[in-house]
Amino acid sequence: MLLEYFIFGLITFLTTVAQCEVTEVFAEPGSQAVLPCKSSPSSPFSPAIIWSRVGKGTVWRKQKSGLQYWGSNWSQKGTQRAQCPHFQFERGDYSLQIKDLRQDDGGVYSCRVEHGGTFTETRVTLRIIKVSISPSVPIWGSDVSISCIVTPWPSRATVQWMLNNSPFVPQTGTPSNRETAESVVREKATLKLTGNWTCVVGYKGREERALIALTVKGIIQPQKDDTKVYAAMGSAVTLPCVFSPGLIPSSPVWEKLKPGSLFKPALDQLPASFSPSSPSSQSSWDQSASVTEVGFGDEGRYRCSGTVEGQRLMRNMKLVVAKIENSIPSQKKASKSLSCQLSDVSEVIDYEWVHLVYDHNGTQSVGSIQKGKTLSLSKASEENSGEWACRFYGKEGILGNVTYHIPQMSALSGKKSSGVSYNTAAVVGLSILLLVLLLVLAQMYKNHQRRKRIFQYPALETIVHTTSNEREERERNRQKK
Known part of the structure; x- marks a missing residue:
């Protein structure tokens, strides 16, 4: 008799409970998650649906009449964070959508669907994966922690850190994910840590990722030590030293370092035209310097430094000077x-x-x-x-x-021969013209002197004139005869 009751109860249980599945869903805080719940409708009538969080009460439910109810933690001021789209009910899709996810939303959820006395239950584990940085914007040289937390933490999960899409191996510590249910990287904040951090959680043959960007405050220009700044000899150059915006350094100092040890370098004399404030500096966090006239001897290593929140920040850079050497050609070379x-x-x-x-x-x-x-x-x-x-x-x-x-004059040497011949012809022509003028002047001077001598004896001039007239008269008379 007892055996008959047991068999009857087992048959009843199998006919009322069709299936029970468990699904894993990963999501990040602030995003939207979809908890799947699908079944084949066994009745043309509207089903009754209950979404609940195991051990936490009802999230959302819908009666056969169509009335909907939300739990107190999922509906605030008329806004519901959890809902089921009705247009998918006819296809047997009763998935729950949760928006604006929070870290404490992680847990196990149950979807129970009733179709004419037949119950279908689906269980979904929602895991919230979050990456955080403490402090959120660290100062260069200070301690920084990057944490990866999964709520609830999956058993036997593995964690790998990626920095700018490349695997990151911690230098100062080993990530822990068993005792504290989180993976933590602790490092000194430097430029090498800046960029996108990705926490990759491996679980049951799949990988889930969460990303966060890390920015380190400090000297942002130049971005790294021993950056080279190039300048032409005789020109002006700016040596950059720019802190993060809003980061005002105290006791800023510029120094020139002598060649030698990198740990305790001796100080050298700054250039004569060195100015600790660049003309382009318009803000207190821009401590760039300038050299108004660069000499070839001004090359070398320079260092700027300043104190921010008790931390002494400094950056080294190297000034490289360029010049052009002109070889003096001999007369034989062309x-x-x-x-x-x-x-x-x-x-x-x-x-x-x-x-x-x-x-x-x-x-x-x-x-x-x-x-x-x-x-x-x-x-x-x-x-x-x-x-x-x-x-x-x-x-x-x-x-x-x-x-x-x-210079332009040096280039004209290519036409020296033609220019000389042109100038020689001009000089010869001017010389001939001058010689002709001198001859004409000499002849005029001679005529003038002769006439001057004649005018000194007027009686002689009268005799000569009379004699000439008589000679002409005799010639005319002879021709008439």
């Missing part, structure tokens, strides 16, 4: 050479010489381009006159340039 010289060529991989041409309006255009560190120019070519720029390049593009001006 060319001159220009050489591009830098105080540090460790980053330079290529040189380029560019001839800069200017029109009457002062508009600049690029003429010929030549490769190489040294430029050879013909002395007898007017086309080479003007301004030449030596551009030097690194792996990421142009590093800087330095210019050299060739």
